[in-house]
Amino acid sequence: MKADVPREGGGFSLGEVVMVPVRLALSAIDAPLRWVQRRLGIGGMATFFLLPNMLIFGIFVLLPFFINFAYSMTGGTALFLPDRSFVGGDQYARLFDCVNYTDPNSCAEDTFWTAVGNTAWFVVLQVTLMILFSLVTALILNRELMARSFWRAVFFFPVLLSPVVVGLIWKWILQRQGLLNFGLYGLGFDPYTWLNDRNWSFAATVGVSIWAHMGFYTLILLAGLQAIPKDLYEAAEMDGTRPARAFWRITLPLLMPNLLVVIVLVLIRAVQIFDEVYVLTGGGPGTSTLYITQYIYETGFATQLRNPGLAAAASILMGAVLVVLTLVQLGLGRKGEKKGARK
Amino acid sequence: MKKTRTMLAALAVGLLTSTAALAGDVRIMWYSDGVEGEVLKDLLDRFMKENPGINVILDNVSYSVVKEQLPVQLEAGNGPDIARVTNLKAQAQHWLDLRPLVADAAYWDENFGGQADWMRPDGSNQISGFMTQITIAGGFANKTLFDQAGVAIPGKDATWDDWAKAAKQVAENQQVPFPMALDRSGHRLSGPNLAYGGNYIGADGKPAPLDDGSKNFLKTFVGWVADGTMSKDVWVSAAGSTYRAAADDFINGQLVYYYSGSWQVPNFSTKIGTNFDWVATGSPCGPSNCTGMTGGAGLVAVKYTKNPKDVAKVMDYLASEPIVKEFSERTLFLPAHKGVLAKGLDFKTDDAQAKAALNAFVEASKTLSDEARKLPGWLWSDAVYGALVTRVSQAAAGEMTVDEAFARIDSDIATKVKDSGN
Incomplete structure (x- = not known):
């Protein structure tokens, strides 16, 4: 009981004072935990400790998933499941009712396929650029820079903003009478309606989402970079290895676990993109920035005579795609790890 | 155990008291x-x-x-x-x-x-x-811009084409970005649709397929968006049936003619103040009548x-x-x-423009068509409005042709009717 020993001069350190209530709490739960352990055995304790987490997961993830699946098998505009009629796979059939999947106009639910196509393009571009920018930024911030903490804060700051604020800020910059056009006009250029242009508005959604979230992923990669032992680089330098080779042979393989986490997180978030885009472009012009989550929201909630069954079916499909993508990536990651271990 | 029971009883009493406090x-x-x-x-x-x-x-x-x-x-x-x-x-x-x-x-x-x-x-x-x-849907003109451009404000029986021509002249003369704007709303599109002879209500009381009257105005409207007569910003600024108003553009003096409705009068009176002169014009005429929407x-x-x-x-x-x-x-x-x-009413405003605008809308209420009076009490109005906005904005953005938009409007409405089980 080291903490009980007074320091020289008779005082206690701050840490010891803080630990007093912690020790009290631990001694209070000690007896009941021992009782539980006697009942369940040591093996059962793992289940006991996991139970609260599993319960929360079950209530807030699994149960809604099954309810959502049940909704996808029903039709009509009623909100409550018991009031809805069972239609089997009709909602899925409606979503897949297409002559040519690459031409949304040939589909019964053309906006669904437009949203799928937009989301696919968004994911490809956003994930690639996000990984690239986050990695480059992390590599730069990992070097001995002047005011390094300041730059780290600068890149992380947008992560602290709410997506609605992010959307509004960029709307004020990009709209017809926005900051960007004001600047262009000042430089003698004609103002341009960025958000009315299909390509520019799409590019804006990609760019804004990268700006808003890059700091978080940079931080994860930076932590990975700092965990790589410095002596590996020193050894490589002594062997005359060029920096590019050191990056491909040392940095990237050792950063792979962090990179994999980042890829999975970025991918999931990209497929789920909604809030900042909803504020920035509202899905327009036309449907050029309508992504799958907005389609689900509008089908299930925002339109008059909404169709919760169709929205549920679309969200089940989106969930399935996410699961497949995540499993593929995790599989590839494990394969890479095994390969690395064999070497 | 006794202590626990006492605590639970106290909690129950507390909850009951709090519910009772909500009674009024x-x-x-x-x-x-x-x-x-x-x-x-x-x-x-x-x-x-x-x-x-x-x-x-x-x-x-x-x-x-x-x-x-x-x-x-x-x-x-x-x-x-x-x-x-x-x-x-x-x-x-x-x-x-x-x-x-x-x-x-x-x-x-x-x-x-x-x-x-x-x-x-x-x-x-x-x-x-x-x-x-x-409310009565109707138009507002920026009188100051008309005066400065030396263009006469179209008269009471002016058509949509007359307004488009005049507004475009003023916008070009005054270097204003938007000659005309119409709220991104199916309700707002419906006034001119009816004025062009459109009728949404079928013989069985359910939605009828888009008729020539509505199609004629919608074709004209999409054409106006394409050639810059009608503000593109409002119509392409969202997907789906999301509502967008162009009131801020009018208040900021960026818009010559704004088709919205009587509910904007207090808003304009407060926000425009003495910045410029504006007038309410009622609804422009179409080939069939001069109705707005109520x-x-x-x-x-x-x-x-x-x-x-x-x-x-x-x-x-x-x-x-x-x-x-x-x-x-x-x-x-x-x-x-x-x-x-x-x-009679004595509107509490010193703003002569607002008073005149309110009188103009009272006057406009006399030209409402029978169809316009029926729509607010028709069960399917919102289904039609939603489909109109969604598809017309896609056509305005150049994603589909007007004829494709018409086909989609009909199928969207039919699907909504089917989904509702009616």
Whole structure:
């Protein structure tokens, strides 16, 4: 009981004072935990400790998933499941009712396929650029820079903003009478309606989402970079290895676990993109920035005579795609790890 | 064990007491276009002083909350006790029948009977609430821009084409970005559709396929968006049926002619002030007539309320003649109350433009077509409006041809009717 020993001069350190209530709490739960352990055995304790987490997961993830699946098998505009009629796979059939999947106009639910196509393009571009920018930024911030903490804060700051604020800020910059056009006009250029242009508005959604979230992923990669032992680089330098080779042979393989986490997180978030885009472009012009989550929201909630069954079916499909993508990536990651271990 | 029981009992008593404290609460969901939220708060404060047992809570929300979130709350059997709503007919099954609860049902029938059917289930004589304002869709012209450009403001019988030509001339002369704008709303598109001879209601009372009248205006409209006569910003600024207004462009002097409605008058009076002169023009004429659309916002009682008697008291107070008169005069809204209309109003504004605009809309109400008067009480109005906005904006953005948009509008509406099980 080291903490009980007074320091020289008779005082206690701050840490010891803080630990007093912690020790009290631990001694209070000690007896009941021992009782539980006697009942369940040591093996059962793992289940006991996991139970609260599993319960929360079950209530807030699994149960809604099954309810959502049940909704996808029903039709009509009623909100409550018991009031809805069972239609089997009709909602899925409606979503897949297409002559040519690459031409949304040939589909019964053309906006669904437009949203799928937009989301696919968004994911490809956003994930690639996000990984690239986050990695480059992390590599730069990992070097001995002047005011390094300041730059780290600068890149992380947008992560602290709410997506609605992010959307509004960029709307004020990009709209017809926005900051960007004001600047262009000042430089003698004609103002341009960025958000009315299909390509520019799409590019804006990609760019804004990268700006808003890059700091978080940079931080994860930076932590990975700092965990790589410095002596590996020193050894490589002594062997005359060029920096590019050191990056491909040392940095990237050792950063792979962090990179994999980042890829999975970025991918999931990209497929789920909604809030900042909803504020920035509202899905327009036309449907050029309508992504799958907005389609689900509008089908299930925002339109008059909404169709919760169709929205549920679309969200089940989106969930399935996410699961497949995540499993593929995790599989590839494990394969890479095994390969690395064999070497 | 005894201690635990005592604690549980105390908790139960506490919960019961807190529920009892809510017994006199009446919650109103309210959205504002102008100053009406402040006026209502003032009126409700007075009510609460006279009725200390009733606590009225005013939740000021945006219009999109009323349009998108309230329906979900109502479907779940929740929601406020009273709500200010524009989508009245389609949600009529959620409104409380005030007939047995109000002090004098005959007073309600006499003064609000004209619009009672807009907010009750078909075939019933339910009193669901009353219209806080009657709105007439119509246009506004920036008079200062017309004067500076030396272009005469088109007259009373001017057509949509006349307005387009004149507005374009003014915009070019004055270097203004938008000659014309029309709110991103199916309701707003419907006025000119009807003026071009359109009719949405089929012989069986269900939606009819788009006819030539509507198609003719919609083709013209998309053409105007393409050539810059009509503001593209408003129509391509969202996907789906999201509502967007062009009021800010008009207030900022960036727009020559704005087709919106009478509810903008107080907004313009407050925000434009003396910055420039503006006039309300009524609705331009089409080949068939010069109709706009009527409608408005109704204050309805929600049937899931726990305090129906208190709700009825609040509704009786807000629907009383002096309160309707004061509310309308202070908010510059056109009232629905027959008695108030008959006795006349003294709108509380020094703004001569606002007074003239209100008179122009009263005048415009005389040219409303029969179809325009039917639509607010038609069950399928919102299904048609939603499909119109979604597809016309896609055509305006160049994603599909106008003919493809027409085919999609018909199929969207047919699907909605099928989905609803009617």
